[in-house]
Amino acid sequence: MRVLVVEDEPALSLRLQRALEAAGFAVDVAHDGEDGWHLGETEPYDAIVLDLGLPRIDGVTVLKRWRDAGRSAPVLILTARGRWSEKMAGFDAGADDYMTKPFELDEVIYRVRALIRRAAGHAQPELSCGPLRLDSNAGRVTREGAPVPLTAQEFRILSYLMHHPGRVVSRTELMEHVYDRHFDADSNVLEVLLGRIRRKIGAELIRTVRGQGYRLTDRPDDA
Ligand code: CA
Numbered sequence: 001m002r003v004l005v006v007e008d009e010p011a012l013s014l015r016l017q018r019a020l021e022a023a024g025f026a027v028d029v030a031h032d033g034e035d036g037w038h039l040g041e042t043e044p045y046d047a048i049v050l051d052l053g054l055p056r057i058d059g060v061t062v063l064k065r066w067r068d069a070g071r072s073a074p075v076l077i078l079t080a081r082g083r084w085s086e087k088m089a090g091f092d093a094g095a096d097d098y099m100t101k102p103f104e105l106d107e108v109i110y111r112v113r114a115l116i117r118r119a120a121g122h123a124q125p126e127l128s129c130g131p132l133r134l135d136s137n138a139g140r141v142t143r144e145g146a147p148v149p150l151t152a153q154e155f156r157i158l159s160y161l162m163h164h165p166g167r168v169v170s171r172t173e174l175m176e177h178v179y180d181r182h183f184d185a186d187s188n189v190l191e192v193l194l195g196r197i198r199r200k201i202g203a204e205l206i207r208t209v210r211g212q213g214y215r216l217t218d219r220p221d222d223a
Contacts, residue, residue: 006049015105019105
């Protein structure tokens with residue numbers, strides 16, 4: 001899962017980036033409204049954390065532009081304490097949730113996870129597909145109750161597939177949602193990682209759809 005942070009205070013944006021990365025997200029950071037707007041316009045984020053008070057273009061305007069252009073990624077806005085009018089403007093512009101500064105970093109993580117899950121159509125905190133269970137808050141995958149040890153990259157890939165079970169996910173889509181913009185990965189790396197995940201969870205659960213991509217299935221027999 002890939003998240004964009006748009007925050008102009010350097011210390012805060014760094015803390016957000018580190019906390020989100022430690023929680024298993026690929027993270028891009030923008031320090032002003034223009035860069036943030038551009039990234040949100042061109043990259044497929046699973047969620048966006050958007051400060052409202054930003055240089056160059058303010059957060060509400062950035063959000064309005066995304067929504068007018070049909071960008072539907074869930075957006076968590078950050079506002080200064082007591083600015084109710086700012087929050088309302090944020091929701092009017094298409095925000096999904098807000099947090100008031102100062103806030104607990106952990107709460108941001110929990111809210112971002114919930115937003116991503118909801119956006120993918122899941123109400124339950126635990127995702128399942130056949131014998132697999134993903135507890136995203138605990139960062140843990142089990143197969144028939146047994147823990148599956150995964151590296152951070154493997155977890156990110158499997159987590160994306162588990163948010164979209166039964167659907168063919170192209171190689172490009174998968175790459176775009178598990179790596180940040182500075183990561184120079186080629187699709188061979190992805191192949192290798194998928195091979196490792198298959199060995200850990202059972203090869204039959206991730207099907208390769210020739211020329212199209214990968215599909216996580218809860219019916220291994222259904223080729
Ligand atoms: Ca600010």
